Amino acid sequence: MSSRFKEEEISKNKQLRLEYVKDFVEFDDDDIQALKSAGPVLGPVLPNLIDQVYFKLFSYDPTKQVFVQRYGSLDQATGEKILTLDSSAIKGRKDFLTRWVKMIIAGDYESGQIWKYMERVGVVHAGASLKHGPPLFVCLRDCLLLFGWLETILVKTLLDVPDSMLSIEEKARTIAAFNKVLWIQAEFFSHAQEKDQPPRSEILMSKPVGFALMVVALSTIVTAICWKLATGI
Numbered sequence: 163m164s165s166r167f168k169e170e171e172i173s174k175n176k177q178l179r180l181e182y183v184k185d186f187v188e189f190d191d192d193d194i195q196a197l198k199s200a201g202p203v204l205g206p207v208l209p210n211l212i213d214q215v216y217f218k219l220f221s222y223d224p225t226k227q228v229f230v231q232r233y234g235s236l237d238q239a240t241g242e243k244i245l246t247l248d249s250s251a252i253k254g255r256k257d258f259l260t261r262w263v264k265m266i267i268a269g270d271y272e273s274g275q276i277w278k279y280m281e282r283v284g285v286v287h288a289g290a291s292l293k294h295g296p297p298l299f300v301c302l303r304d305c306l307l308l309f310g311w312l313e314t315i316l317v318k319t320l321l322d323v324p325d326s327m328l329s330i331e332e333k334a335r336t337i338a339a340f341n342k343v344l345w346i347q348a349e350f351f352s353h354a355q356e357k358d359q360p361p362r363s364e365i366l367m368s369k370p371v372g373f374a375l376m377v378v379a380l381s382t383i384v385t386a387i388c389w390k391l392a393t394g395i
C-alpha cells in the first residue's frame with residue numbers, strides 16, 4: 163500500500179491525482195517505450211481502425227444520435243440529406259480520433275503535455291465550452307463502452323502483427339501499455355463527469371474511481387494470465 167496518496171489530498175490536487183492513477187495502474191517508462199514501438203506497426207492500419215470506430219458508433223442509435231444532434235442530418239458541405247460515415251463532419255471527427263491515437267502512441271509523456279491533452283479530451287465530452295460549437299455531452303456509459311470495445315480491437319490488431327515485426331514479448335508489453343493508458347484516459351472521462359458530485363473524500367471509494375481502478379487491476383491480471391496460458395511465456 164502506498165501511503166503517498168491520501169484521499170483528501172488527491173481530491174484537491176490535480177497533479178497528485180494523476181500520480182495516484184498512474185501509480186495504481188503501474189504506468190512507467192517501459193510502457194512509454196512499448197507504445198512508441200507500436201507506432202510503425204499500427205500506422206498502416208490506423209485508417210481502418212478509425213473507420214471501424216465510427217462504423218461502431220453509427221451502428222447504435224444512442225451513439226449515432228449524438229452526431230445527428232450535433233451536426234444535423236444535413237451535410238453542410240455536400241448538401242446530402244443524411245448524415246453518413248462519409249459526410250464531411252464525420253471525416254473531421256475521424257481526423258480528431260486519428261490524432262488522439264497518434265498522441266497516445268508518440269505523445270510527449272516526458273514533459274507531461276500528453277496528460278493535459280488527455281484531460282482536455284475527457285472534459286470536451288462532459289459539457290466544456292468549445293470555441294467552435296455548443297458544449298458536447300456524451301454519457302459516460304457510451305464512452306466506457308467504446309473504450310472497452312476499442313481495447314479488444316487493439317489487442318486483436320496487435321496479435322495479428324507478424325512475430326517478425328513485433329516479437330511476442332513486445333506484443334505482450336505493448337498490449338499491457340495500451341491497457342494502462344486507455345484506463346488512464348477513461349479515468350479522465352470519468353473525473354470530468356463527476357464535477358457536480360460531492361467531494362470524493364465525502365463518498366470514499368463508493369463511486370467510480372475506486373471501482374474503476376479495481377477493474378483495471380483485474381483486467382491487467384486477467385490479460386496477463388490469458389497471455390501466459392496462450393504463449394507459455
Ligand code: HEM
Nearest residue numbers: 225228229232258259262283286295298300304305308309
Ligand atoms: C474511447 C472514447 C472516446 C475517445 C478517445 C474520443 C476522442 C475524441 C477526441 C480526441 C475529440 C476531439 C477533442 C478536441 O476538440 O480536442 C472528440 C470529439 C468528439 N467526440 Fe469523442 N471520443 C470518445 C468517445 C466518444 C463517443 C462515445 C461519442 C459519441 C457517441 C463521441 C463524440 C464526439 C463528438 C461529437 C466530438 C466533436 C466535438 C466537437 O464538435 O468538437 N466521442 N472525441
